[in-house]
Amino acid sequence: MKALIQKELRELVKAAVLGLVILALFLLQDYHAYARAMRELALGGAGAGAYSPLAEGGLLKETFYFCAILGAVLGWLQIHNERRGDLWSFLVHRPVTRTQIFLAKIAAGAGLYVLAAGAPLAAFILWGIIPGHIAAPFEWAMLLPILARFLVGLVYYFAAMLVGLRQARWYASRGLPLPTAILVCAATNLPSFPWMFTAILAGIVVLGLAAWGSFHTNGFYQGQPGASKPALALALAVGAMVVAVAACVLAVQFVGPGDNDSSTSYYDIRKDGTIYRVTHSRFRPAQIVDLDGNPLKDAKTGEPVTPQEWYRLHARAFNMDVYIPEPARARPAHAPAPWFRCWQATPGTLWYFWPRYARLVAFDTSSRRPIGSLGPDGFSSGLSERGARFDYPPGDVPWASPTLRAGASVYQVQIEKRAATLLFTTDAGDPIGASLDIVPDYDWKYTALATRKFVYLVSSDGKLVWKSPYQPAYPDYDEIRVCLLDPPDQYALWLSASRRFELQSGRKEPPQVTWLSGARSIKSMQLPVLPGNPPGLDPTGKAALLLVPPGLAAMMPYIMDDPALTHERLWPYMVLAALLCVPVGWWLGRRYRFDSRSQVGWAVFLLLFGVPGLLALLSVQEWPAREPCPNCQRPRVVTRARCEHCGAAFQPRAPHGIEIFEPMSAPR
Amino acid sequence: MSDPPVIQTRGLTRYFGAKPAVYELDLAVPRGSVFAFLGRNGSGKTTTIRMLLGLLEPTRGSGAVLGYDLCALPPEARARIGYLTEDHQLYGWMSVRQSCEFQSQFYPRWNGRVLNGIIDHFALKPEARVKDLSRGERAGLCLAQTLAPGPELLILDDPALGLDPVARRSLLESMLYLTRRSARTIFFSSHNLADVERVADYIAVLDRGVLCACCTLEMFRNSVRQVRLRFAGAPPPLPKVPGLLQAFRYEHELRLILVRLNGEVEQALRALGPLEMEPLPLPLEDAFLSYLGEHGERSFILDEADRDAGEVLKE
Numbered sequence: 013m014k015a016l017i018q019k020e021l022r023e024l025v026k027a028a029v030l031g032l033v034i035l036a037l038f039l040l041q042d043y044h045a046y047a048r049a050m051r052e053l054a055l056g057g058a059g060a061g062a063y064s065p066l067a068e069g070g071l072l073k074e075t076f077y078f079c080a081i082l083g084a085v086l087g088w089l090q091i092h093n094e095r096r097g098d099l100w101s102f103l104v105h106r107p108v109t110r111t112q113i114f115l116a117k118i119a120a121g122a123g124l125y126v127l128a129a130g131a132p133l134a135a136f137i138l139w140g141i142i143p144g145h146i147a148a149p150f151e152w153a154m155l156l157p158i159l160a161r162f163l164v165g166l167v168y169y170f171a172a173m174l175v176g177l178r179q180a181r182w183y184a185s186r187g188l189p190l191p192t193a194i195l196v197c198a199a200t201n202l203p204s205f206p207w208m209f210t211a212i213l214a215g216i217v218v219l220g221l222a223a224w225g226s227f228h229t230n231g232f233y234q235g236q237p238g239a240s241k242p243a244l245a246l247a248l249a250v251g252a253m254v255v256a257v258a259a260c261v262l263a264v265q266f267v268g269p270g271d272n273d274s275s276t277s278y279y280d281i282r283k284d285g286t287i288y289r290v291t292h293s294r295f296r297p298a299q300i301v302d303l304d305g306n307p308l309k310d311a312k313t314g315e316p317v318t319p320q321e322w323y324r325l326h327a328r329a330f331n332m333d334v335y336i337p338e339p340a341r342a343r344p345a346h347a348p349a350p351w352f353r354c355w356q357a358t359p360g361t362l363w364y365f366w367p368r369y370a371r372l373v374a375f376d377t378s379s380r381r382p383i384g385s386l387g388p389d390g391f392s393s394g395l396s397e398r399g400a401r402f403d404y405p406p407g408d409v410p411w412a413s414p415t416l417r418a419g420a421s422v423y424q425v426q427i428e429k430r431a432a433t434l435l436f437t438t439d440a441g442d443p444i445g446a447s448l449d450i451v452p453d454y455d456w457k458y459t460a461l462a463t464r465k466f467v468y469l470v471s472s473d474g475k476l477v478w479k480s481p482y483q484p485a486y487p488d489y490d491e492i493r494v495c496l497l498d499p500p501d502q503y504a505l506w507l508s509a510s511r512r513f514e515l516q517s518g519r520k521e522p523p524q525v526t527w528l529s530g531a532r533s534i535k536s537m538q539l540p541v542l543p544g545n546p547p548g549l550d551p552t553g554k555a556a557l558l559l560v561p562p563g564l565a566a567m568m569p570y571i572m573d574d575p576a577l578t579h580e581r582l583w584p585y586m587v588l589a590a591l592l593c594v595p596v597g598w599w600l601g602r603r604y605r606f607d608s609r610s611q612v613g614w615a616v617f618l619l620l621f622g623v624p625g626l627l628a629l630l631s632v633q634e635w636p637a638r639e640p641c642p643n644c645q646r647p648r649v650v651t652r653a654r655c656e657h658c659g660a661a662f663q664p665r666a667p668h669g670i671e672i673f674e675p676m677s678a679p680r
Numbered sequence: 681m682s683d684p685p686v687i688q689t690r691g692l693t694r695y696f697g698a699k700p701a702v703y704e705l706d707l708a709v710p711r712g713s714v715f716a717f718l719g720r721n722g723s724g725k726t727t728t729i730r731m732l733l734g735l736l737e738p739t740r741g742s743g744a745v746l747g748y749d750l751c752a753l754p755p756e757a758r759a760r761i762g763y764l765t766e767d768h769q770l771y772g773w774m775s776v777r778q779s780c781e782f783q784s785q786f787y788p789r790w791n792g793r794v795l796n797g798i799i800d801h802f803a804l805k806p807e808a809r810v811k812d813l814s815r816g817e818r819a820g821l822c823l824a825q826t827l828a829p830g831p832e833l834l835i836l837d838d839p840a841l842g843l844d845p846v847a848r849r850s851l852l853e854s855m856l857y858l859t860r861r862s863a864r865t866i867f868f869s870s871h872n873l874a875d876v877e878r879v880a881d882y883i884a885v886l887d888r889g890v891l892c893a894c895c896t897l898e899m900f901r902n903s904v905r906q907v908r909l910r911f912a913g914a915p916p917p918l919p920k921v922p923g924l925l926q927a928f929r930y931e932h933e934l935r936l937i938l939v940r941l942n943g944e945v946e947q948a949l950r951a952l953g954p955l956e957m958e959p960l961p962l963p964l965e966d967a968f969l970s971y972l973g974e975h976g977e978r979s980f981i982l983d984e985a986d987r988d989a990g991e992v993l994k995e
Binding site for chain 2 (some may be wrong): 014018019022023098099100102104105106108109230234653662663665668670673
């Protein structure tokens with residue numbers, strides 16, 4: 013075992029060292045970029061250094077791609093080195109078990125991967141977490157996305173190993189573990205850490221088991237240990253699903269029906285409060301018509317108004333999504349949320365909104381350490397989770413804006429003065445679910461607020477401009493648009509249905525508009541539903557979804573944390589697709605004489621995995637030849653000692669008369 | 681009671697796609713023998729060896745090596761089997777010393793004297809890289825590493841392939857010297873018939889995956905015979921002769937190479953009315969070539985044009 017590990021280390025060390033150097037150079041560049049940004053900040057730059065290199069998307073991308081490539085290269089090399097010539101026979105003839113040889117390879121390959129990718133990352137992280145290096149918030153959970161991307165390398169490591177090992181019947185099917193790895197690694201974008209790590213670890217275990225089994229049998233499926241057979245089938249089914257869905261989408265894109273008539277329509281409002289429908293088509297000029305279908309014409313020329321002119325005529329609109337946390341819909345606290353958001357840079361200080369404290373936290377740019385925080389109760393030095401907090405759940409971090417909300421109140425934030433002053437409080441302490449600062453032309457004029465009961469518009473000096481009932485539209489209409497009309501005290505309030513509500517109802521829901529003049533509501537109406545596809549998947553998406561295993565589709569709402577992904581209407585088709593695959597698999601099993609355990613096992617597998625499962629079955633099995641039985645003349649599989657139809661044994665070839673045989677005995 | 685065979689197979693068969701590479705192979709290799717496994721390229725020798733070593737799963741059939749099922753050879757069985765791969769595969773980046781150290785760590789009964797003896801015989805420098813060794817040197821190193829663990833059974837896949845005569849002779853000498861003394865069994869495939877004649881006790885001949893001979897070398901030598909028939913004029917057409925491998929037709933004679941020249945065959949040949957029928961000596965190599973080569977009749981009669989031109993051959 014020790015000799016094998018040493019051999020593997022020696023063979024891989026060059027690739028690992030090269031990888032280590034490349035990653036170290038990338039990270040060094042990140043380090044220099046941050047140091048330069050901080051220097052610029054010290055010279056009066058506008059917040060260029062207001063980020064944490066540890067939470068930066070760039071670092072995550074570098075880590076992801078680097079780890080994936082390094083893992084794949086190491087895994088591939090470990091098999092490829094011995095597949096050339098017949099070194100493989102030399103290796104596996106060592107008087108140790110195959111599992112020991114495999115484990116020696118893993119110990120060396122994975123060990124070098126951990127060193128090559130882990131050492132530079134660990135050094136970089138260590139630099140980042142030591143206080144005084146990064147003038148930005150830090151939480152240990154911020155390291156989880158980096159860890160997930162680091163583990164991605166092991167998924168690719170086993171996938172590449174499996175690609176190198178498999179003796180595939182269809183040449184292309186040898187590469188199927190790679191799409192599996194790609195899909196598994198897409199889990200790094202999942203909205204919750206538990207699912208993210210579950211998917212990645214499951215990928216490592218499944219691909220690792222499949223590689224182990226294939227190592228046992230020199231890459232063949234037959235003869236693999238019990239646990240590795242389902243793992244290999246699963247790995248290939250997932251890869252087949254990715255390839256099939258991609259092929260389906262591409263086929264529809266390139267050879268599907270033309271999309272000549274595609275057009276998109278939306279409602280917009282003119283400064284005088286008139287609503288128009290704007291339609292953009294691919295091959296026709298944009299059309300702007302009123303609700304009766306009459307085109308909007310230029311008053312002087314009588315010609316239809318162009319989109320450029322319309323941009324001058326339409327009212328300024330400001331959108332916000334209402335999200336009032338309720339126990340049933342609460343966003344999980346373990347979500348990979350934005351950890352913080354840069355708020356503002358003042359001389360010598362960087363301000364961040366930090367959801368962990370739900371306060372604005374100040375960092376000194378010289379010492380790069382926190383110097384205090386600002387909450388509804390004002391500025392306090394130091395950080396404490398017990399201080400008064402603004403109202404933002406994790407994952408819902410506000411952008412830098414003049415106000416922040418807490419409970420039923422809105423506070424005006426004055427960073428330069430390190431103060432937060434009460435601007436407005438809703439009636440009867442009704443908690444605010446959404447707020448939006450309306451800042452036309454860089455001049456803060458209003459703040460719109462939404463509670464469960466009302467939508468408020470508050471001026472920048474804290475006076476109520478109007479309030480409009482939000483019931484019964486809440487919570488199904490969660491998109492609010494406030495339009496500023498002419499003359500200046502005229503407004504329009506739009507409420508649009510949430511995607512979730514439209515998916516549940518299965519149809520498009522009409523937008524609701526209320527016109528207000530000063531504090532008074534003038535008119536309300538529901539706009540006609542615009543033509544277009546019903547909510548949900550388009551035909552390409554539906555076709556692709558039929559290729560998704562029913563078992564995986566059933567888990568999607570939980571994995572993606574989106575109940576709207578249940579696709580109830582497509583379930584019959586998905587199940588039908590799977591049910592059709594079962595008899596095909598059963599027939600293949602009968603034709604090639606699977607034993608009863610395999611026959612039932614594959615039937616269950618096909619029921620769960622549908623079309624991709626069938627593709628996996630076709631690519632994983634080494635289908636034996638069939639030749640006519642000399643006795644009954646019916647085709648029989650060559651793997652069995654006796655004909656499955658008549659029971660006749662295989663006969664030696666007919667003698668030619670030149671055979672020389674002698675009973676064997678020990679040499680004289 | 682005689683020892684059970686070191687290698688025994690029953691109906692061992694391997695298909696690649698719809699083509700059988702090895703078909704219904706029944707083989708028994710006696711303990712202590714030097715067993716040559718012969719056949720033309722693609723006849724299934726390497727496939728058989730790979731199945732014997734558990735490197736390739738048989739399509740059907742079974743077998744045992746040293747009493748172990750060949751589909752599940754445990755490490756203790758592998759420790760007792762020395763295997764020399766085709767092309768003498770070793771890790772090229774290792775030095776001779778590293779390669780030997782690597783190999784020695786797997787075998788508790790590693791015999792350094794045997795190793796050094798062969799390495800000295802081939803004059804290998806310990807610091808030389810394996811990839812820089814000549815074919816002969818690499819073969820010697822492979823052989824040294826295969827013999828040093830003291831295997832009971834040596835399976836050699838064409839060990840002399842690509843070696844020059846000197847290296848081949850050295851390899852054979854080393855192999856024989858070290859194995860004959862300890863009554864080891866050697867199972868080797870080869871294309872070199874002179875080597876086979878020199879070392880083998882038994883031979884097995886594979887033709888397109890089917891075993892067509894399995895006997896002692898002596899029996900093979902006695903079974904394949906050459907006979908010359910002289911005629912007054914042109915030899916008559918040849919009837920169907922049982923066991924005929926090759927027939928060479930000349931102007932006044934027929935030379936036949938046959939398997940089992942028995943009374944029945946002799947009677948059939950005398951019926952052709954030859955002036956004389958005499959057995960001719962047949963070197964073993966020629967016997968092998970006839971046995972393994974294309975069977976049938978060839979004519980070596982010169983026509984007028986060829987005679988004038990001094991050309992001799994017409995098939």
